[in-house]
Amino acid sequence: MSNMVRTGARAATAATLASILTSAGLLGQECEFEANSAAATASGAIQELAEAATAQDSMAIFTEAWEALTADLDSDNPVVPLLGAQIQIGLGNFPDAVAFLDRYDATASPECMMHGEAQRYNGWVRLYNQGVTAYSASDYDTALDAFMLANDFNPDLRTYSNAALLQSQLGDNAGAIETYQAALAADIPEADAESLRGIVRGLGDMLAVEGRADEAVQTYSDYLASHPDDVVIQIRYAGVLADQGQTEESSAIYAETLERTDLTYQQWLEVGVGFYNGQNFPDAATAFGKAREGNPYNKEAMENYVNASIQSGRPGPVIALADTLTRWYPYDELAHQLHFQALGRADMNERAMEVMGEEQELPLSVTFSQMAAAANGRYVVQIAFTNRTAAGTLQILFEFVDVGGQVVTEHTHAFEADSGGFTFEIESDVPLAGFRYGTIGG
Numbered sequence: 124m125s126n127m128v129r130t131g132a133r134a135a136t137a138a139t140l141a142s143i144l145t146s147a148g149l150l151g152q153e154c155e156f157e158a159n160s161a162a163a164t165a166s167g168a169i170q171e172l173a174e175a176a177t178a179q180d181s182m183a184i185f186t187e188a189w190e191a192l193t194a195d196l197d198s199d200n201p202v203v204p205l206l207g208a209q210i211q212i213g214l215g216n217f218p219d220a221v222a223f224l225d226r227y228d229a230t231a232s233p234e235c236m237m238h239g240e241a242q243r244y245n246g247w248v249r250l251y252n253q254g255v256t257a258y259s260a261s262d263y264d265t266a267l268d269a270f271m272l273a274n275d276f277n278p279d280l281r282t283y284s285n286a287a288l289l290q291s292q293l294g295d296n297a298g299a300i301e302t303y304q305a306a307l308a309a310d311i312p313e314a315d316a317e318s319l320r321g322i323v324r325g326l327g328d329m330l331a332v333e334g335r336a337d338e339a340v341q342t343y344s345d346y347l348a349s350h351p352d353d354v355v356i357q358i359r360y361a362g363v364l365a366d367q368g369q370t371e372e373s374s375a376i377y378a379e380t381l382e383r384t385d386l387t388y389q390q391w392l393e394v395g396v397g398f399y400n401g402q403n404f405p406d407a408a409t410a411f412g413k414a415r416e417g418n419p420y421n422k423e424a425m426e427n428y429v430n431a432s433i434q435s436g437r438p439g440p441v442i443a444l445a446d447t448l449t450r451w452y453p454y455d456e457l458a459h460q461l462h463f464q465a466l467g468r469a470d471m472n473e474r475a476m477e478v479m480g481e482e483q484e485l486p487l488s489v490t491f492s493q494m495a496a497a498a499n500g501r502y503v504v505q506i507a508f509t510n511r512t513a514a515g516t517l518q519i520l521f522e523f524v525d526v527g528g529q530v531v532t533e534h535t536h537a538f539e540a541d542s543g544g545f546t547f548e549i550e551s552d553v554p555l556a557g558f559r560y561g562t563i564g565g
Contacts, residue, residue, distance in 0.1 A: 154235040156202035161195035165206050185213035201231040208242045212249060220246055221275045247277035254285060263289055271302075278309040280318035287325055300329050320355060327359055331366070339363045354380055354390055358397030365401065377406055388417030388424065395427055404435035420524050420557030422452070422493070429461045438468035449478070451559035454489040454508065456482070486513040486563065487540070494523075494558045500550050504558065507544035514540050517563045523549060526556040 156162075168188040175181040189210045195203060204226040211220035220242075227239045254269035270286035273279065283306035290299040303326035323346045330339035343360035347353065361376035380394060395410035408431035414424040425448060432441040445465040448458035459482035466475035482488075491507040504521065521534045531553045538545045549555075 154232070154238065156235070157200050159195060159198060159200045159202055161192050161198070162200065162202045162206050164191040164194075165189070165210065167191075169206075169209070181213065185210050189214065199230060201227050201235065204230070205238055205242065208239075208246075212242065212246045217246060217250060217272050217276070221272075224276070243276045247273045247279060247282070250276065251279075251282055254282070258285075258289070263293060267293070274305075274309075278306075278311055280306055280311060280314050280322055283309075284318065284321055284325065287322075287329075291329065296329055296333055300326065300333065303329065320350075320353060323356055324359060327356075327363065331363055336363055336367055340367065354383070354386060355393040355397065358394050358401075362397060362401035362403075377403070381406060381409060386413070388414040388421060391417060392421075392424060392427070395431065399427070399431055399434075404431050407431040408435050408437070418526060418556050420526070420528060422557060426457060426461065429465060433461070433464050433468055436468075438465040441465055442469060442471075452489065452492060453560070453562055454485055454487055455492055456488045456490055486511055491544075492560075494555070496555075497548070500552060502549050502551065502555055503546065504549065505544070505546045510540050510543070513563065516540075519563050520561040521549075521558055522560070523551065523555045523558045525553050528556075531555060 165188040168184055168191055171184050172181060175184055188206070192203065192206055192210065196207070204223040208220045208223035208227065211217070211223060224239055224243055224246075227242075228236070231239060250269045250273035254266045254273065257263075257266035257269060267286055267289045270282045270289065273282040274286070283302055287299040287302040287306070290296070290302060303322055306322045307326070323342060327339045327342045330336070330342060340360070340363050343356055343363065346356055347360060350356065357376055357380060361373040361380075364370075364376075365373040377398075386394070391410050391414035395407045395414060398404075398407035398410055408428060411424055411428035411431050414421065415428055418424060425444060429441045429445050429448065432438065442462075442465045445458070445462040448455070449462050452458045459478060463475050463478050463482075466472070466478060487508045487510050489506060489508045491505065494502050494504050497503050502523070516537055517540055518535055518537050521536060522530050523532050523534070525531050531551055532549065534547070534549055536545065536547055
């Protein structure tokens, strides 16, 4: 009979995985490993992590654990590669950790597979965070490497998507296409619907850009076979068909979509973007108008409706809305541009020049302003701006409205003139439909 790890010896091995098992809710499940002295010694070393005061201390502990485990590294006991993976993740040697996990998966019993899965998730999280940190620091090559390696641990549409977007940003469209295709080929169970749509959309767009329209059509067609009600992909599908000269089929999709009455304002926004990207400006304006029917105070819907209307040759009816945008967002560069364009296209050139002159005299220019819904009644507001003549500490009053246009809550935000932007959160028991801000104060 094999000598199974129990009592004290088992405690040493179990303690090694304690943090993983506890977080995953796996303690108490039937999984036992045979005794291994090297693993027990390495496990004992790892327990000292709880006392590590610095990252340097943690590295020293993982190094000590690794030295202990190397005494029996070729053991066929699955606990050895499992601990090897944990240690190598701690040391930052992620490719080696993947190799250990592959070895563990090949030798562990079915009831113990969850421990390998937990370590794979552990490695994925670390690499995902590394990628985000590197991207924020504009270290795009390091970010790409982290996202790509993360998928070796745990295939996930988020890291596939981030990697493909980075590859495209770095000019490697062929690599981006391969990454998108790998994401679909991974056939990830219970993949998030929005993430899957993003992968399909990204792949289709990239194939179209690279002149591989037939493959884009097939990509969209395959997806729509199992997601027939996804209007966002339907619009992209119709756009590629139109580019291929299949105007009858694409026109039918456009017409059918515009007749729908079951779409949310967010979906109409996506539909409008699809029309706009296909340079179908009249239908884009119609879609954005329907988005405004669902939420007349959504900033993106207002901006896009004005823009699409101007591009479709109907500037007159949106001059008033463009003026509203400049009053609701007095420092927004885009609001003033849209107001200027609407007036100019309507042959109101004198007033258009006045609007442009007013914008140029502003103390700062907001290049990005957005309110995005988060979880549990929270909303995130992001502002980016270019300072012109402002100085010191400034304040702006923000008002938040419901779908009826009533002010639900207010927030006065202080920021430095040379900060370039800021972010804050607001909470509301009432769903917020939009926001606006006032002029700056000192």
